[in-house]
Amino acid sequence: MAKYGMAFDYKLCINCHACEVACKEENGILLGADKHRLWIGESEPVGDFYNLARDKGGFLQHQCQQCENAPCLKACPNDAIYRDENGIIQLYESKCDLSLNCMDACPYDARYVDEKKHITDKCIFCSDTRLSRGETTTACQITCPAKVRIFGDLDDENSEISKILSQREYFTLKPEKGTEPKLFYLV
Amino acid sequence: MKKIEISRRKFLQGSVALCVYATSSPATIIPKKTTKTTITEATNIPYLCNMCRNKCAGFARVEDGVVTKLNPNQYFPKSRNMLCPKGNAGIDAIYDKDRLKYPLIRIGKRGDGKYKRVTWDEANEHIKDKLVKIFNEQKDNRSTLAYCNGEGFNKNEYIKFFGGKIGSANFLDEGSICLNTKLGATILTIGDIGEPDIAGSDFVIMAGANRYESLITPDSIDMIKADKQKLVVIEPRCTVTAIKADEWLAINPGTDLALCLAMIYITLKDELYNKEYVKKQFDDFDKLKEHILKNNYTSTWAESKTNIPAKKIEKLTKDFFTASRPLFYLGRRSVWAKNDFQFRRAMVLINALAGSINTKGGIIFGKPLKLPNEEINQPFYSNAQGRFDLDGIVYGSSKAGSWLNFREKLLNGSAPYPVKAMFIRKHNLMQNMPNIKKTKKMLEMMDLIVVLDTMPSDTAMMADVILPECTYLEREDMVVSFNRLEPSLALRNQVLKPLYESKSMQDILKGLGQKLTIPLFELSMKHDEELQESIEEMGKLEAFEDGGYNLSELYKQDISTRNKILISKTFGEKAYTSLKEKGVWYPNMEKYHKEVFNNSYVYYPEDRKFYTVNKKYRVKCHIDKLNKHGYDAMPTWRDSYDFKVPDKSFRLITGRYVMFTQSATANNIMLRDIMKTNHIWINNTVAKNLNIIEGDRVEVKSNIGKVEILAYPTNKIAPSVVFFSHGFGSNSDELEQAFGNGANDNQLIEDKMENIYGCAVMNETDVQIRKIRT
Ligand code: SF4
Ligand code: SF4
Ligand code: SF4
Numbered sequence: 019m020a021k022y023g024m025a026f027d028y029k030l031c032i033n034c035h036a037c038e039v040a041c042k043e044e045n046g047i048l049l050g051a052d053k054h055r056l057w058i059g060e061s062e063p064v065g066d067f068y069n070l071a072r073d074k075g076g077f078l079q080h081q082c083q084q085c086e087n088a089p090c091l092k093a094c095p096n097d098a099i100y101r102d103e104n105g106i107i108q109l110y111e112s113k114c115d116l117s118l119n120c121m122d123a124c125p126y127d128a129r130y131v132d133e134k135k136h137i138t139d140k141c142i143f144c145s146d147t148r149l150s151r152g153e154t155t156t157a158c159q160i161t162c163p164a165k166v167r168i169f170g171d172l173d174d175e176n177s178e179i180s181k182i183l184s185q186r187e188y189f190t191l192k193p194e195k196g197t198e199p200k201l202f203y204l205v
Numbered sequence: 206m207k208k209i210e211i212s213r214r215k216f217l218q219g220s221v222a223l224c225v226y227a228t229s230s231p232a233t234i235i236p237k238k239t240t241k242t243t244i245t246e247a248t249n250i251p252y253l254c255n256m257c258r259n260k261c262a263g264f265a266r267v268e269d270g271v272v273t274k275l276n277p278n279q280y281f282p283k284s285r286n287m288l289c290p291k292g293n294a295g296i297d298a299i300y301d302k303d304r305l306k307y308p309l310i311r312i313g314k315r316g317d318g319k320y321k322r323v324t325w326d327e328a329n330e331h332i333k334d335k336l337v338k339i340f341n342e343q344k345d346n347r348s349t350l351a352y353c354n355g356e357g358f359n360k361n362e363y364i365k366f367f368g369g370k371i372g373s374a375n376f377l378d379e380g381s382i383c384l385n386t387k388l389g390a391t392i393l394t395i396g397d398i399g400e401p402d403i404a405g406s407d408f409v410i411m412a413g414a415n416r417y418e419s420l421i422t423p424d425s426i427d428m429i430k431a432d433k434q435k436l437v438v439i440e441p442r443c444t445v446t447a448i449k450a451d452e453w454l455a456i457n458p459g460t461d462l463a464l465c466l467a468m469i470y471i472t473l474k475d476e477l478y479n480k481e482y483v484k485k486q487f488d489d490f491d492k493l494k495e496h497i498l499k500n501n502y503t504s505t506w507a508e509s510k511t512n513i514p515a516k517k518i519e520k521l522t523k524d525f526f527t528a529s530r531p532l533f534y535l536g537r538r539s540v541w542a543k544n545d546f547q548f549r550r551a552m553v554l555i556n557a558l559a560g561s562i563n564t565k566g567g568i569i570f571g572k573p574l575k576l577p578n579e580e581i582n583q584p585f586y587s588n589a590q591g592r593f594d595l596d597g598i599v600y601g602s603s604k605a606g607s608w609l610n611f612r613e614k615l616l617n618g619s620a621p622y623p624v625k626a627m628f629i630r631k632h633n634l635m636q637n638m639p640n641i642k643k644t645k646k647m648l649e650m651m652d653l654i655v656v657l658d659t660m661p662s663d664t665a666m667m668a669d670v671i672l673p674e675c676t677y678l679e680r681e682d683m684v685v686s687f688n689r690l691e692p693s694l695a696l697r698n699q700v701l702k703p704l705y706e707s708k709s710m711q712d713i714l715k716g717l718g719q720k721l722t723i724p725l726f727e728l729s730m731k732h733d734e735e736l737q738e739s740i741e742e743m744g745k746l747e748a749f750e751d752g753g754y755n756l757s758e759l760y761k762q763d764i765s766t767r768n769k770i771l772i773s774k775t776f777g778e779k780a781y782t783s784l785k786e787k788g789v790w791y792p793n794m795e796k797y798h799k800e801v802f803n804n805s806y807v808y809y810p811e812d813r814k815f816y817t818v819n820k821k822y823r824v825k826c827h828i829d830k831l832n833k834h835g836y837d838a839m840p841t842w843r844d845s846y847d848f849k850v851p852d853k854s855f856r857l858i859t860g861r862y863v864m865f866t867q868s869a870t871a872n873n874i875m876l877r878d879i880m881k882t883n884h885i886w887i888n889n890t891v892a893k894n895l896n897i898i899e900g901d902r903v904e905v906k907s908n909i910g911k912v913e914i915l916a917y918p919t920n921k922i923a924p925s926v927v928f929f930s931h932g933f934g935s936n937s938d939e940l941e942q943a944f945g946n947g948a949n950d951n952q953l954i955e956d957k958m959e960n961i962y963g964c965a966v967m968n969e970t971d972v973q974i975r976k977i978r979t
Binding site for chain 1: 240241242243244273274275276277285286287288289290292293294296417418421425426429430443445447448449450451453455802803804805863864874875876878879881888889890920921922923924
């Protein structure tokens with residue numbers, strides 16, 4: 019029993035795509051550029067070449083926010099989506115009939131269609147791969163050159179993620195949607 | 206609150222060069238079988254990566270004989286517990302379906318890709334027959350065989366075989382199309398190549414290097430992690446490194462030397478330099494001072510050359526020289542302009558003027574761990590002639606040669622003797638050097654081309670014999686010593702047995718050596734008078750053994766035995782065990798190696814790092830030898846260095862993305878997934894005038910060739926400049942992913958050479974662009 023979350027020291031990100039490849043290799047994600055559990059949002063410099071406004075913190079990590087109040091879970095007509103004992107939003111694969119209501123409901127665009135398995139797939143914190151064999155890091159976290167990603171148990175006050183969240187300010191994405199995300203962006 | 210909302214779909218459309226829309230190329234992504242890891246028992250074997258030349262350390266997860274995941278190794282100071290995207294995609298290099306699997310002999314015309322599968326013995330027999338004929342025709346001039354290598358590992362052994370044992374003087378590697386001007390400029394100026402201590406610096410200038418975008422090394426990681434460090438990036442385009450910098454100064458391509466000269470001018474004029482250090486270490490400081498001041502390299506002058514505002518140059522110089530530990534990063538990879546040697550030398554001098562040598566935050570000499578050399582008995586061939594590729598080059602490196610000069614001398618007939626055979630190991634000549642047409646012509650002059658590689662590259666398609674080498678995960682290699690500030694040894698352990706019929710380089714050379722030893726010895730007996738004399742004196746058998754003619758001598762023992770003996774003898778049993786189990790060893794590793802936070806580690810305590818060492822060296826402002834050869838003994842601007850682009854033309858600049866730092870990963874299915882093809886960056890206003898929109902197909906033409914490529918109009922590049930990245934446009938249809946995908950920069954880049962190290966100049970070609978109407 020844990021409550022897993024992830025914090026991002028997002029300004030350190032150099033958009034190297036190591037996390038994306040690591041996730042695909044670890045979790046056997048389909049090839050194809052629209053098939054991915056995580057991606058990096060880029061905000062491009064604006065203005066003309068000689069007066070470019072660059073955004074040093076312009077690379078932002080996106081993946082399932084593991085909402086405490088998950089719209090996808092509520093939207094599924096087949097009750098295929100559930101929250102596991104570690105707070106991770108999961109899917110009963112056999113129950114999913116690709117109605118795609120969850121995809122429409124998700125404010126974060128976190129889901130994509132896995133055409134091979136005929137399900138909607140998304141980040142599950144490597145729970146059926148790394149976590150299930152007792153590892154304490156996720157694939158995207160461990161490979162990151164900048165160590166942008168801090169993963170751990172939010173209920174454990176001694177975990178690195180709890181410590182960093184108590185020390186530094188952070189924001190969440192689209193708080194107005196009331197989804198209570200468990201991904202935190204450190205400022 | 207921060208607002209960056211880029212949805213998945215937007216990402217698909219807009220993402221920089223990582224575009225995903227379909228190209229008309231025949232490459233299709235075939236769905237790959239999932240390699241999802243499981244919870245079953247697995248072994249984790251320490252290995253060293255080989256997807257680029259950085260050699261990060263990792264652990265390979267092996268389930269039931271299959272590599273299912275590559276994870277970073279936390280023990281290796283050099284790679285700091287990370288793997289880049291290429292490193293992660295190493296699995297797809299082993300399991301690439303297009304891999305070279307069996308020895309092949311050409312049956313069609315050279316270049317048309319028709320080969321037949323043969324046994325190793327048949328391949329070696331074929332090589333032997335051809336080689337004996339060639340050496341016989343050339344009267345045992347062993348240098349009629351040239352050999353080259355593009356892989357970091359096993360290079361010395363490769364040289365020992367073809368240079369030491371076979372006796373050829375003609376060795377070439379990637380140095381002359383890579384970083385030799387930088388290495389040379391540093392050695393000639395401060396007597397050592399040094400290592401930049403980016404982590405220790407509080408003010409870094411980065412010019413002529415792109416450490417976040419083109420490859421990731423400890424320097425990149427240290428820059429990311431160093432808080433309280435100011436980073437100023439000098440770059441003609443707005444790269445990821447530029448985006449992440451505290452300040453980015455857009456510069457005209459090829460004019461960095463002018464910026465450096467102005468910085469030296471300002472520091473001398475305003476006496477900002479470290480006087481104590483200069484007094485102690487500099488030679489000919491007065492000459493430098495006189496030269497720079499006399500030439501009036503003011504900031505206003507530099508503005509006219511570089512397009513960087515004079516005020517910014519003034520400020521940059523002041524900030525640099527008043528920082529506590531400033532570092533002008535010496536760069537790495539590629540020679541951009543004809544003046545590259547002088548540019549790199551000026552950078553070294555700026556560091557020296559600031560006193561940033563052999564000290565924390567500067568260029569450190571450090572203390573690498575020394576590995577003993579395994580001696581071999583080298584035959585002496587009296588008919589073997591010397592190399593010719595360094596003729597006409599001031600310094601040059603006999604460890605790397607000069608590709609452009611070598612090729613030119615063969616093509617224009619000025620080489621003193623013919624080169625008829627070439628052994629090419631993991632060196633993609635048909636992609637990696639300017640003016641591919643010339644490379645093709647050179648290869649067509651050969652009677653025998655043997656390629657050792659893992660992939661059917663464009664170069665492999667020119668071979669007479671292809672020998673499949675196994676990938677880096679299928680072999681143990683000799684232990685390697687890394688780094689100077691935080692030195693360590695690292696070992697590439699074998700993760701899998703070689704797949705198909707591929708072999709390690711050592712096993713390939715062992716087989717070849719056994720096949721060639723007697724016939725080649727007999728050839729020497731026929732042509733080599735000195736050998737004939739020794740045979741008369743001591744008899745055939747003794748002359749053979751004494752002379753070291755057994756070509757396979759080094760391979761009497763296998764690599765793991767050699768490693769065990771060498772490591773245990775020099776560093777002790779414990780070091781060997783650590784290298785086998787953790788892949789890494791350095792003195793006191795168990796004590797020093799500690800996790801700090803979130804999978805970041807320290808490797809050495811501060812007071813045990815080799816920031817400053819006892820070493821005698823001088824900073825040389827004036828190099829007489831350069832003068833004697835008609836070149837500048839001190840960095841000097843010449844009119845021919847001015848940045849000028851003819852009307853309706855653009856300066857083509859090249860670069861690399863971390864997914865495709867070298868063309869070797871061109872066919873990697875996972876990396877192609879991230880970056881499907883390359884695009885040409887065109888200034889957005891210019892593109893608008895030319896009626897070019899994103900995704901348009903354009904023709905790009907230079908004096909030596911033309912390519913077709915998709916357009917990417919952007920505000921991140923100057924109006925007079927265009928850019929596209931290296932590593933694309935393969936011509937080999939054996940590469941399903943890479944074939945015909947994108948464009949190859951070297952089809953356009955003209956072969957221009959700088960004469961100090963004989964390096965190819967990459968950014969001095971002008972091109973014209975035309976939209977292709979469809
Ligand atoms: S691995 Fe780290 S630095 Fe690279 S893109 Fe992912 S989060 Fe950013
Ligand atoms: S981010 Fe989307 S997929 Fe993830 S829990 Fe929230 S609503 Fe569901
Ligand atoms: S936590 Fe695991 S599943 Fe989620 S994005 Fe990272 S690597 Fe992929």
